[in-house]
Amino acid sequence: MASSSESHRPSERVLVVGATGVVGEEMLRVLSRRGHGGREIHAYASASSSGRTVRCGERLLPIEELSDSVFREGDLVLLGVDAALARRVAGHALRAGARVVDNSSAFRMDPAVPLVIPEVNPEDLLGSPPPTLIANPNCSTVMLLVALEPLRRAYGIEHVAVSTYQAVSGAGRSAMDELRDQTRAVLAGEEPKPRAFPLPCAFNVFPHESPIDLDSGANVEEQKLLAETRRIWRERDAAIDPSCTRVPVLRAHSQAVTATLGRPASLEEIRASLAACEGIRIVDDWPNGRFPTPLLATDQDAVLVGRIRRPLSEFDRPEPQRRRVSLWLSADQLLKGAALNAVQIAERAAWLPRFA
Ligand SMILES: NC(=O)c1ccc[n+]([C@@H]2O[C@H](COP(=O)([O-])OP(=O)(O)OC[C@H]3O[C@@H](n4cnc5c(N)ncnc54)[C@H](OP(=O)(O)O)[C@@H]3O)[C@@H](O)[C@H]2O)c1
Known part of the structure; x- marks a missing residue:
């Protein structure tokens, strides 16, 4: 050694x-x-x-x-x-x-x-x-934690709910071939033949294909997100609740995230914290149709962050008490992940x- x-x-x-x-x-x-x-x-x-x-x-x-x-x-x-x-x-x-x-x-x-x-x-x-x-x-852990890091540093994080929309390339080259082959087959009126995944991946969405823990109902991808986050943050009780899915996208994962911060923060403060962070690119011009997508994230080093907004029920609270924020992320999981x-x-x- x-x-x-x-x-x-x-x-x-x-x-x-x-x-x-x-x-x-x-x-x-x-x-x-x-x-x-x-x-x-x-x-x-x-x-x-x-x-x-x-x-x-x-x-x-x-x-x-x-x-x-x-x-x-x-x-x-x-x-x-x-x-x-x-x-x-x-x-x-x-x-x-x-x-x-x-x-x-x-x-x-x-x-x-x-x-x-x-x-x-x-x-x-x-x-x-x-x-x-x-x-x-894990690729889903990397993109989530890069996006959350400026918020964690500035305000603390009490809870995160995240749904993932994971590209097939997360399962390797053979899975990309499978999506291409099945897409051609379905368009030709043939039966798709699953090999890399248990179900057809073309024109379909399913929970992540990793094994399921029968006690909790969580699949291994969801367990990894929680366990790896706790290790990286050095917080044994960090509260991350993921639902992981596979979508018919060739490359780049997306995530819908709602985070409860440790203290109230305005959307302007949250945006400024995210914008100042290495590894993040804000793409948040929704009136003009610009928000993160897998196609936009492909070949990009940064985690794209957009749709920075309050969850709807947060509007029931007065502004100075608002601690929850929703984000939409896309990142090239073969690169940053x-x-x-x-x-x-x-x-x-x-x-x-x-x-x-
Ligand atoms: N794909 C993702 O988004 C992603 C993200 C994060 C982490 N990872 C992890 O990264 C690793 C690689 O994933 P991948 O998606 O790149 O898989 P992949 O596309 O299936 O590639 C697997 C690689 O392993 C090589 N290999 C297989 N058996 C070998 C052997 N006996 N000796 C030497 N090389 C061998 C293959 O070579 P041949 O071409 O010759 O078979 C190929 O180069 C996995 O552990 C995966 O979990 C993947």
């Missing part, structure tokens, strides 16, 4: 594992557009992708064969694979002295592994010795200096 004096040395090599997946592909794009494309970058995927190339800016990288011995001390390993494989690969990488940022759920609830959104809890990247493995939160957040973590940890 890297000693603590070495742990702030920049990584000379970057290894992207899962480079043919939707998250891996975006990690390569983000590395290139944030000025890291000149580094030594290696791309790995499964044996079925051998012989293929993937793009990183102007360069075409060959898919290399992943083995336990590819990792070296000081490497930065960005993982875009499933949780079981992430556990195995991270183990080998850490034993070789590499640093790892993992996009899967493998380590998110491990108390020894920081779970980080740089705009929210960058302090968790510090430590003695500094961490060498960092987990990226995964690839971008992972690269930002590595930059913030000084493993990948931005302007080296």
Whole structure:
């Protein structure tokens, strides 16, 4: 393992594992557009992708064969694979002295592994010795907490109700193919054939497909949102009530949020707090039809925030007592919910200096 004096040395090599997946592909794009494309970058995927190339800016990288011995001390390993494989690969990488940022759920609830959104809890990247493995939160958690952070800092947050409208790409490349195939099939008058999802995803909406806890009725996506928020906020009793759904959108998730703040705040104050925050773009010109949508959020780094308003029943209270606000969010979950957040973590940890 890297000693603590070495742990702030920049990584000379970057290894992207899962480079043919939707998250891996975006990690390569983000590395290139944030000025890291000149580094030594290696791309790995499964044996079925051998012989293929993937793009990183102007360069075409060959898919290399992943083995336990590819990792070296000081490497930065960005993982875009499933949780079981992430556990195995991270183990080998850490034993070789590499640093790892993992996009899967493998380590998110491990108390020894920081779970980080740089705009929210960058302090968790510090430590003695500094961490060498960092987990990226679930994509729905990232966009929600980026949008809520300025409100939490300014006013506190007592309760959040959130409904998600999640794009199929959240379930990987095969799910995007499935939406395209099923859309063509339905338009041709054929029966859609579900593979990645339990139900047809074209022309349909259903509760998130993750397993359901029979006691609470909550699915795993909803449980993750609550548990990860409590970890990141360091608030064991943070009250987040999610309902997560899958919608026939290719890319970028949306969320309808109603937050009860810790103290009253005017809509003007709330707007100003949101507008001043890194990682947020206000799109709130509803009379002219401008509000966040998945199409507008696609390829954008920022979480788009709009429809900033009072819930209707809040008008029963006098203005000085109003503490509730509703928001509508859209964000590219492959970027801020995964690839971008992972690269930002590595930059913030000084493993990948931005302007080296
Ligand atoms: N999609 C999202 O919005 C999102 C957001 C946040 C977090 N995540 C997490 O990020 C991870 C990747 O998700 P994804 O959506 O990018 O999935 P994906 O599109 O299905 O990609 C999976 C990647 O894993 C690779 N892989 C599979 N078996 C492998 C093996 N034995 N050795 C090396 N590579 C292997 C695949 O390579 P082949 O192409 O060769 O099969 C592919 O590159 C998952 O843990 C997911 O939960 C996803």
